[in-house]
Amino acid sequence: MRYTGSNLCKIHFNQFVEKRVKKEIREQLKRTGRPIVISVAISGGKDSSVTLYLLNKIFGKDAKIKLFPFTVDEGISGYRDSGLARARELCNDLGLEHHVISFSDNYGKRLDEIVREDIRNTIPCSHCGPMRRNLMNKISRLNFSDYVALGINLDDYAQSILMNVVKGDIKRLARMAPHDFVRETLVPRILPLRKIPENEVMLYAVLNGIKFDSGWCPFYGRAQRNRFRQIIADLEEETPGTRHALVKFHDELKPILSDSVKHEELGKCFICGSPTSNKICAVCNDLSEMNYA
Numbered sequence: 001m002r003y004t005g006s007n008l009c010k011i012h013f014n015q016f017v018e019k020r021v022k023k024e025i026r027e028q029l030k031r032t033g034r035p036i037v038i039s040v041a042i043s044g045g046k047d048s049s050v051t052l053y054l055l056n057k058i059f060g061k062d063a064k065i066k067l068f069p070f071t072v073d074e075g076i077s078g079y080r081d082s083g084l085a086r087a088r089e090l091c092n093d094l095g096l097e098h099h100v101i102s103f104s105d106n107y108g109k110r111l112d113e114i115v116r117e118d119i120r121n122t123i124p125c126s127h128c129g130p131m132r133r134n135l136m137n138k139i140s141r142l143n144f145s146d147y148v149a150l151g152i153n154l155d156d157y158a159q160s161i162l163m164n165v166v167k168g169d170i171k172r173l174a175r176m177a178p179h180d181f182v183r184e185t186l187v188p189r190i191l192p193l194r195k196i197p198e199n200e201v202m203l204y205a206v207l208n209g210i211k212f213d214s215g216w217c218p219f220y221g222r223a224q225r226n227r228f229r230q231i232i233a234d235l236e237e238e239t240p241g242t243r244h245a246l247v248k249f250h251d252e253l254k255p256i257l258s259d260s261v262k263h264e265e266l267g268k269c270f271i272c273g274s275p276t277s278n279k280i281c282a283v284c285n286d287l288s289e290m291n292y293a
């Protein structure tokens with residue numbers, strides 16, 4: 001680990017990962033003594049698989065915590081099916097019931113079709129991201145979840161901070177998960193792996209025999225995040241510890257921002273009832289523009 005200068009054996013590496021994840025969870029999860037439901041968004045990829053494995057390892061015997069793992073089936077041929085299969089297998093191994101919510105049942109179309117029919121040739125992620133987040137929130141609300149856990153690792157998190165800084169998007173910086181405020185219609189997100197570098201998550205998965213899908217989304221090449229992925233990787237290579245420094249910067253900035261940046265009032269979408277600060281949510285807007293196109 002270049003950022004700490006340490007070399008660890010398997011046992012101590014596992015302990016080091018688990019200790020940091022437990023600390024994160026302690027800080028992110030507000031325990032009040034009453035039972036808690038945590039939805040776990042698993043794509044079948046390494047990060048969300050490790051997230052579910054660790055949450056189950058930490059809370060599996062805790063009668064006051066119920067885990068609810070689910071996958072959103074976007075309808076991406078040649079990609080999502082193998083992710084779904086891995087997610088199902090992992091849940092089976094852990095003795096947890098796996099749930100699925102799909103674009104086709106909720107939006108009437110698979111992502112493949114949406115992309116094919118889009119004459120504006122928009123980046124596929126700009127349809128998929130809001131639609132996926134919308135269904136994550138929907139299924140989490142349907143089973144009365146207190147939190148939804150995502151497999152965001154340190155690299156992902158540092159990229160998001162930098163992207164928001166570069167775009168000058170102070171509102172997004174202020175409302176980045178982990179969420180410490182509850183809004184009626186939006187289930188707060190927790191990120192147990194946000195301090196664990198991507199390569200350590202991968203190593204943890206391999207060392208512990210956690211099944212995951214290593215396929216790439218066919219639309220990956222067009223994602224704007226890729227540029228920031230490279231920038232963060234280069235900065236970390238030149239100066240180990242950069243990713244942690246960015247997270248520390250954001251953690252210190254967040255309380256200052258939330259004092260000065262007012263969180264937008266969230267109402268309900270006029271069409272589907274999802275949380276939105278506008279009359280119509282981003283997904284319904286997108287779907288109606290597609291129908292007019």
Ligand SMILES: Nc1ncnc2c1ncn2[C@@H]1O[C@H](COP(=O)(O)OP(=O)(O)OP(=O)(O)O)[C@@H](O)[C@H]1O
Pocket residue numbers: 041042043044045046047048049070071072073074132149150151152156
């Ligand atoms: N189809 C999906 N169903 C459920 N959760 C998802 C899905 N896609 C993404 N997520 C959640 O959002 C997080 C970030 O998404 P991202 O696109 O980076 O995931 P990924 O690279 O496909 O897989 P992973 O992060 O598990 O390695 C995931 O870790 C997971 O918690």
